[in-house]
Structure formats: structure tokens, C-alpha cells
Amino acid sequence: xxxxxxxxxxxxxxxxxxxxxxxxxxxxxxxxxxxxxxxxxxxxxxxxxxxxxxxxxxxxxxxxxxxxxxxxxxxxxxxxxxxxxxxxxxxxxxxxxxxxxxxxxxxxxxxxxxxxxxxxxxxxxxxxxxxxxxxxxxxxxxxxxxxxxxxxxxxxxxxxxxxxxxxxxxxxxxxxxxxxxxxxxxxxxxxxxxxxxx
Amino acid sequence: xxxxxxxxxxxxxxxxxxxxxxxxxxxxxxxxxxxxxxxxxxxxxxxxxxxxxxxxxxxxxxxxxxxxxxxxxxxxxxxxxxxxxxxxxxxxxxxxxxxxxxxxxxxxxxxxxxxxxxxxxxxxxxxxxxxxxxxxxxxxxxxxxxxxxxxxxxxxxxxxxxxxxxxxxxxxxxxxxxxx
Numbered sequence: 528x529x530x531x532x533x534x535x536x537x538x539x540x541x542x543x544x545x546x547x548x549x550x551x552x553x554x555x556x557x558x559x560x561x562x563x564x565x566x567x568x569x570x571x572x573x574x575x576x577x578x579x580x581x582x583x584x585x586x587x588x589x590x591x592x593x594x595x596x597x598x599x600x601x602x603x604x605x606x607x608x609x610x611x612x613x614x615x616x617x618x619x620x621x622x623x624x625x626x627x628x629x630x631x632x633x634x635x636x637x638x639x640x641x642x643x644x645x646x647x648x649x650x651x652x653x654x655x656x657x658x659x660x661x662x663x664x665x666x667x668x669x670x671x672x673x674x675x676x677x678x679x680x681x682x683x684x685x686x687x688x689x690x691x692x693x694x695x696x697x698x699x700x701x702x703x704x705x706x707x708x709x710x711x712x713x714x715x716x717x718x719x720x721x722x723x724x725x
Numbered sequence: 726x727x728x729x730x731x732x733x734x735x736x737x738x739x740x741x742x743x744x745x746x747x748x749x750x751x752x753x754x755x756x757x758x759x760x761x762x763x764x765x766x767x768x769x770x771x772x773x774x775x776x777x778x779x780x781x782x783x784x785x786x787x788x789x790x791x792x793x794x795x796x797x798x799x800x801x802x803x804x805x806x807x808x809x810x811x812x813x814x815x816x817x818x819x820x821x822x823x824x825x826x827x828x829x830x831x832x833x834x835x836x837x838x839x840x841x842x843x844x845x846x847x848x849x850x851x852x853x854x855x856x857x858x859x860x861x862x863x864x865x866x867x868x869x870x871x872x873x874x875x876x877x878x879x880x881x882x883x884x885x886x887x888x889x890x891x892x893x894x895x896x897x898x899x900x901x902x903x904x905x
Contacts (some may be wrong), residue, residue, distance in 0.1 A: 544793075546818070559781040573781055577792045584793065651772045670773040698736040702766040713838050
């Protein structure tokens with residue numbers, strides 16, 4: 528996880544806009560990624576990420592310095608995206624918009640791989656969009672940000688047992704959606720991907 | 726058959742111990758439903774682990790700075806409107822309180838008499854002021870109108886010079902501050 532120097536946060540809290548710009552520069556990808564995974568739309572994710580940083584800027588005085596800044600700003604982003612989702616029904620991910628409006632985090636070796644990757648990403652995004660907002664947020668924090676159950680509980684303001692049950696429910700739902708989307712490929716998939724539980 | 730304990734073993738993020746593995750293997754040998762769950766969850770978990778972070782389009786920070794400026798302007802405007810509303814409410818409250826106090830303190834008869842007295846006093850003051858001004862003008866020295874005209878011409882000349890100087894400055898130096 529990205530760590531921002533405490534003096535930069537302190538300077539930003541004192542009203543230094545340049546220091547806050549540095550913070551935005553550091554956290555733009557994690558915040559945008561969370562918004563994109565939550566909202567499944569690049570344009571809406573951009574708006575949500577900007578609103579997150581604006582809310583962060585307004586609430587800097589309420590930020591507790593003992594807590595990692597990343598957790599705090601991602602918590603704002605998650606709650607904002609959950610609110611947005613509750614306000615309206617979301618469309619499914621648009622692959623063209625995804626390819627045009629966003630940049631992958633690292634270089635893609637060739638167009639064929641890029642297509643396969645984007646297709647699998649799209650499928651993953653579609654599966655994510657079937658989950659309820661809080662379940663999705665918990666899953667995103669677990670797999671993209673490698674948060675522990677305690678960290679997820681702090682970020683989403685829910686109990687650890689609620690996080691556990693939401694993660695379990697999300698995993699089962701994702702597996703069922705995958706099964707419904709790929710009814711023929713179960714045997715082959717099983718041979719390629721043995722369960723980590725076994 | 727109760728699948729729940731096996732589902733929990735399949736979907737857990739923790740490593741299973743030997744006994745749990747044996748228990749699950751024995752169940753999977755006879756349960757198609759849990760076999761499918763293992764297969765599909767393995768594929769999904771693999772996709773989740775290999776998923777990359779998505780970065781915003783280039784220039785996000787610049788776009789945020791524009792957004793920040795817009796939001797700051799909106800916040801200031803909102804604050805000004807709020808302040809005006811509060812001042813307005815306070816003034817209305819004071820006015821209403823005064824009206825209530827006034828009507829509670831005086832009877833309707835007293836209010837009518839006071840109103841008539843006030844307006845008639847106002848009319849009398851206006852008439853007296855007009856008469857006083859006319860008397861002052863008549864008793865003034867004959868040089869007063871001349872001094873008045875001189876005064877007006879003097880101020881007009883000062884304003885004309887200032888205006889000419891301003892035009893000259895803009896014509897020769899341009900609006901450099903705005904260009905910067």
C-alpha cells in the first residue's frame with residue numbers, strides 16, 4: 528500500500544494545496560481503481576474519484592494522523608460509491624469505454640493478450656456487478672488491496688463477523704455466477720485451476 | 726445432504742489442515758454440486774488474484790485541480806447565500822418581534838392617533854424646510870451663485886483631466902496586468 532509522508536499530510540491540513548496535489552498524485556490509482564471496480568464505468572469512476580479527493584480535502588481536519596492515510600481516503604471512496612450505487616441502478620461495464628478511458632497499471636505485451644485480458648477483466652467486472660454494494664466493497668478490499676478482515680471492518684464501518692459473512696457470501700455468489708456463465712468449461716477449468724483448499 | 730460445512734471449507738481463505746482436506750476429498754468424491762463449486766471458485770479466485778489495478782486516464786491531477794476550483798467557488802457561493810438567508814431570517818424575526826411588541830404595547834386608537842400625528846408632523850417639517858431654504862437663498866450675498874458656478878466648473882475640469890490621463894495611459898501602456 529502507498530504510504531504518504533506525515534509532513535505532507537500535515538502541510539495539506541494547514542491548507543497547502545501543493546501538498547494535497549502530491550497526495551492526489553500518489554493515491555489516484557488506488558482510489559480510481561476502487562471506484563471503477565465498484566461502479567463498473569470509467570466516466571463515473573473518474574467523477575467518483577474526484578469527488579472522493581474533494582471530500583478528503585474538505586475533511587482533512589477530521590483526519591486522524593495515527594491511521595494510514597490510504598485507509599482513510601479509500602474509506603471515503605468506498606462509502607461514496609456505495610451511496611451512488613444505492614441511488615441508482617448501474618449499467619454493466621462498457622468494454623470500449625474501459626479500453627479508451629483508462630490505462631492499465633503496467634504495460635501489456637501484445638494485442639492478443641490485451642484482448643484476452645480485457646475480456647477476462649470484463650467478465651470479472653460483470654461478476655462483481657452482480658454483488659450487493661457492501662459485499663463487493665469487502666471483496667475488492669480483500670483481493671485488490673489485500674486488506675485483512677479487521678482492516679475491511681474499519682474501512683467499511685461494519686463488524687469483523689459481518690465482513691466474514693459478506694466475504695463468504697460474495698465468494699459463493701461469484702462462483703455461482705461463473706458456473707452459470709461457463710456451464711461447459713467446468714472440467715477443463717478444474718484441471719487448470721485446482722482449488723487452493725485442496 | 727448438508728453442503729454448508731463443505732462450502733465453507735471450499736470458500737475459506739485459510740489453509741485447510743489434513744483432517745479437513747480428507748473430509749472434503751471424501752465429500753467431493755460423491756457430490757457433483759460441491760465439485761462444481763470447487764471448479765468455479767478456483768477459476769474466480771485465480772481471476773481475482775491476477776486482476777490488475779486500473780489507473781485513471783492521463784491528466785487526472787489537472788482535472789482534479791479544475792474540479793477543486795469549481796467546487797471551492799460553489800462552496801463560497803453557497804456560504805454567501807446561506808449567510809444572506811440567515812441575515813434575512815434574523816431581520817424578519819426582529820421585525821416580527823417589533824410588530825408584536827408594538828401591537829401588544831399600544832391600543833389600536835393610540836396607533837391611529839400616533840400615525841396621523843407622525844404624518845402631519847412630517848408634512849409640516851417638509852413645508853417649513855422649503856420656506857427656510859427659500860429665505861436663505863433670498864438673504865444670501867449676490868456673489869453666491871457666481872461662486873457656485875465656479876465650483877462646478879472647477880470639479881468638471883479636474884474630472885476631465887483625470888479621464889484624459891487615464892485614456893493616455895491605456896493608449897500608451899496597454900492593459901498589461903490583464904495580459905499577464
